[in-house]
Structures are given as structure tokens and as C-alpha cells.
Amino acid sequence: MELDDLRQRWRQQPTEPTPPLTSEAMQAYLNQAANSPLLRIRRNARYEAIFTLLLLPVTAGVLLFVRETYPRVMALWLMLVCVGLLYYFYHKLRALDQLRPTAQALQQQVIQQTAGLRHLVQIYYRFTMLTLVGTFGIGLVMQALRFARNEYGLKLAGMLIVLLAAYALIGWFTYGLMRRFTHWYLQRLYGQHIDRLEAVLRELGA
Amino acid sequence: MPLDSAAFVALINAHQALIQRVCRLYCQGADDRQDLYQEIVLQLWRAYPHYEPRAKVSTWLYRVALNVAISDLRQRTRKPSAARFGDTMPDLALPLDAGPDADDLAQLYRAIERLSEVEKAFVLLYLEERTYEEIADILGITQNNVRVKMHRVQEKLRQLLTHPA
Structure with missing residues (x-):
């Protein structure tokens, strides 16, 4: 049997009985989607970014109120690291957005995802x-x-x-x-x- | 959900069989198929606000469905089809009323099962009787490339049928 033989009956084949989609079922899908791996990674990235943001005033506090040089230099360095991390999280969230399947042609979608990652x-x-x-x-x-x-x-x-x-x-x-x-x-x-x-x-x- | 959810639900119900056929080709087990079906519907919902009614609805549906089936990150967590492939008959694709040539059909399904995800996309769109122009539009490649790849996939299928592993 060749592909052409299957082609003739492909669309006539019975599909699995699936109940018609309703607004309630759609809502249930959306609720379940909150636990998808992509959304979990995204959520974690957001928490990490918030934590990094919270570190910034702490480092600023050390810079302003501590007199010793060493902690002040390290605080300044930590502040720079935090800024770098925020830049990274920004790109991470952007890349994660690109990982969502869209209505683009497959090749475009994959090129975009690969470049982002x-x-x-x-x-x-x-x-x-x-x-x-x-x-x-x-x-x-x-x-x-x-x-x-x-x-x-x-x-x-x-x-x-x-x-x-x-x-x-x-x-x-x-x-x-x-x-x-x-x-x-x-x-x-x-x-x-x-x-x-x-x-x-x-x-x-x- | 926004107000136009009724229109979306109607659209999905009108094309439910199309989505199921995509799931049938890409997933073996019923659970995986249901999982993929749900994910495709979700991504269609997310893409829906950007859907232009001027565009062909089938192209839009195939694009999103194939993007989910092939490039989605969650795909990593799905069981690879090769792991289920063996001497046993695949439980997914073979219709219950396969008819007198059920064995031949099962063999063809097994051969399709051994194709890569991209090759399966070509097979799917061919079986769905899409034109080369539409296939090119869905996959984002040239029509000439579609012609070449389709020929190669059919050739590979023939080889798999004559030399089953």
C-alpha cells in the first residue's frame, strides 16, 4: 500500500470521539495551562527577577551606610551583577515568549526560537x-x-x-x-x- | 475569556477532526493525543486575536497545530514515538474499520511512524490534500523545496515498506 491509497481514505477515517468544545471546557484548558512547563519556567524567571530587583536597594544601603571599603566595593560589584542579571532575565522572558507556538510558518517559528535561545x-x-x-x-x-x-x-x-x-x-x-x-x-x-x-x-x- | 470566545469555540468544533488528525499522526497513546489536542486548542486560542479572517482558516490551523506538534518546548516531555515503535501494532493511527487490507495499512502506519517529525508534517499535509502552494505557506519554504522533500519522503516510505526493520 502506498501513501496515495491512504490519501483517498485519510479524511474519511473515524476520529476518536471527542466531546464538542464548550466555553467551560475551554476555561478548564486555560486553568490547566497555568501548570504548563513553559509557564512554570516563566513564573520562576519572574520571581528570580523580582528577587534580584529587591537586592538592589540592599546593595545601595551597604554603599551608603557602611564605612569599610571592602564591603562597599563588593556591594558595588553585586549591584553591577544584579543589573546584569536583570538584563539576562529580560532576555530570558523574551526568549520564553518566542517559545510559544504561533501562527507563523514552521520555518520562521523555528528560526526565531533557535535564535532567541x-x-x-x-x-x-x-x-x-x-x-x-x-x-x-x-x-x-x-x-x-x-x-x-x-x-x-x-x-x-x-x-x-x-x-x-x-x-x-x-x-x-x-x-x-x-x-x-x-x-x-x-x-x-x-x-x-x-x-x-x-x-x-x-x-x-x- | 473575552467575548468572542463563542466564535472561537464554534471554529474549533468545526475543525475538530483536522486537529485530531494532526494528533493522530504525532502521538501514539490516547493520553498523549489528548494532551496534544488540548495544547493545540490553547495555542490556537492565544493566536486567535491575531487571526486575520482574510487568511485561509485551514492554513492558520495547520500552522499552529504543526508548530505545537514539532517545535513546542513541552514536546520534550512527551514520550518519543520511537520508544513505542516495535513489532507491535501502533495503537494510534489504525482505524478500527481498516477493512480487508488492514495489514497493509498497519504496515504503512508503522512506516509513517518511523519518519521524523518534519517528514510527518509533509505526509500529513499530503494526506490532507493540501496544494504545494499551501504546504509551502504552512511550512515557510518554497514550493520547489516542497516538491523535492515530498518526493524524498515518499521514496523513504517506499523503502521502509520494502525493508521494514
Whole structure:
């Protein structure tokens, strides 16, 4: 039997008995949809964004009312991280919006979804690595300044070399670890879906 | 729900069979089919405010339905069809009154079951007697591409029928 034979009877085949849709049933569908994976991810992203927003006045408070330099520098850094996170959440919510199936042609829909997710993954990865480098950099500078306040001459130079070596070693190790973890995490989070979408695009001949 | 929900409900009821046929091709189990049906209706509801009555309603329905079936994130959570495929007859597609050529039909359904999601879209639209122009419009590719891909899918089906795994 060929596809043409099936074509002749395809639309005549009986379908599963489904009760006609009513406004009440539609409302029930909408209520159930609140628990869909996409909406749950969206809801979580919104909560994370709100939490990040709430952190901003806390960091501002530290900046305004604390006298010591180290907490103030870290608060400033945390504030920058929060701003970066908000930028990430903005893109995350946009990408999640794009994941909703629309009435676009399949290829357009998949291209848009893939681009949105790729962009999101890129932001997340860069932001994570930048945050790590920044945190280590600040820690190094602050520690070096602390040494410089108490020590002089050769002893200070020795301590700075040891400090630099320790930071370089731990930084290199942590960077590598974080890089792997971030790759794994992103692959787990979005990678499989992106791979699937890319396979669809390849098949459509894009 | 907004006021035009009655019109939407009427539209869905008028095209219920079309949506069910999409679900039939993409899902094996009754639960998955019901799940997909519900999701398609939901996404149609979300797309409804942007629906232009000038556009062909079937194109709009196929676009949303296929987008849900193929590209939806929740698709990840649905059981892959290959996992259910085996020597057993698929429980989804074979109609109860398959007739004297039931075995041939079952074999064809098994072959279709082994196609990729995109290939299934071509099969579906072919079975639904859509023109190449409409298929191109639904999938967002050129008519020439549709012709080439359709030919390849039919060829693949023939191979699957002659060399069933």
C-alpha cells in the first residue's frame, strides 16, 4: 500500500470521539495551562527577577551606610551583577515568549526560537564567566591593597607574588570547573531543545 | 475569556477532526493525543486575536497545530514515538474499520511512524490534500523545496515498506 491509497481514505477515517468544545471546557484548558512547563519556567524567571530587583536597594544601603571599603566595593560589584542579571532575565522572558507556538510558518517559528535561545545561552555563559573573573579580580586587588597597607619592600613583593600565584591557580581551576559546569547546565536546560530545533531547520532545508 | 470566545469555540468544533488528525499522526497513546489536542486548542486560542479572517482558516490551523506538534518546548516531555515503535501494532493511527487490507495499512502506519517529525508534517499535509502552494505557506519554504522533500519522503516510505526493520 502506498501513501496515495491512504490519501483517498485519510479524511474519511473515524476520529476518536471527542466531546464538542464548550466555553467551560475551554476555561478548564486555560486553568490547566497555568501548570504548563513553559509557564512554570516563566513564573520562576519572574520571581528570580523580582528577587534580584529587591537586592538592589540592599546593595545601595551597604554603599551608603557602611564605612569599610571592602564591603562597599563588593556591594558595588553585586549591584553591577544584579543589573546584569536583570538584563539576562529580560532576555530570558523574551526568549520564553518566542517559545510559544504561533501562527507563523514552521520555518520562521523555528528560526526565531533557535535564535532567541542561542542568544540567551550566549548571554548566560558570558555573564557567568565575567562574574567569576570580576569577583576574583576584585578579591585579588582588595587583598593586595590590604597587604600593601601593612607590609613594605621585598616582603610585600614576595607576598604579592604568592597572592598572584594563588589567585591564578585557584582562578584557573575554578574557571575551568565553572566553564564545564555552565556548559553542562546550559546543555541540560536548553541544549536538547536547541539541537532538536536545529535538526528541524536542517530538515526543512534552511 | 473575552467575548468572542463563542466564535472561537464554534471554529474549533468545526475543525475538530483536522486537529485530531494532526494528533493522530504525532502521538501514539490516547493520553498523549489528548494532551496534544488540548495544547493545540490553547495555542490556537492565544493566536486567535491575531487571526486575520482574510487568511485561509485551514492554513492558520495547520500552522499552529504543526508548530505545537514539532517545535513546542513541552514536546520534550512527551514520550518519543520511537520508544513505542516495535513489532507491535501502533495503537494510534489504525482505524478500527481498516477493512480487508488492514495489514497493509498497519504496515504503512508503522512506516509513517518511523519518519521524523518534519517528514510527518509533509505526509500529513499530503494526506490532507493540501496544494504545494499551501504546504509551502504552512511550512515557510518554497514550493520547489516542497516538491523535492515530498518526493524524498515518499521514496523513504517506499523503502521502509520494502525493508521494514
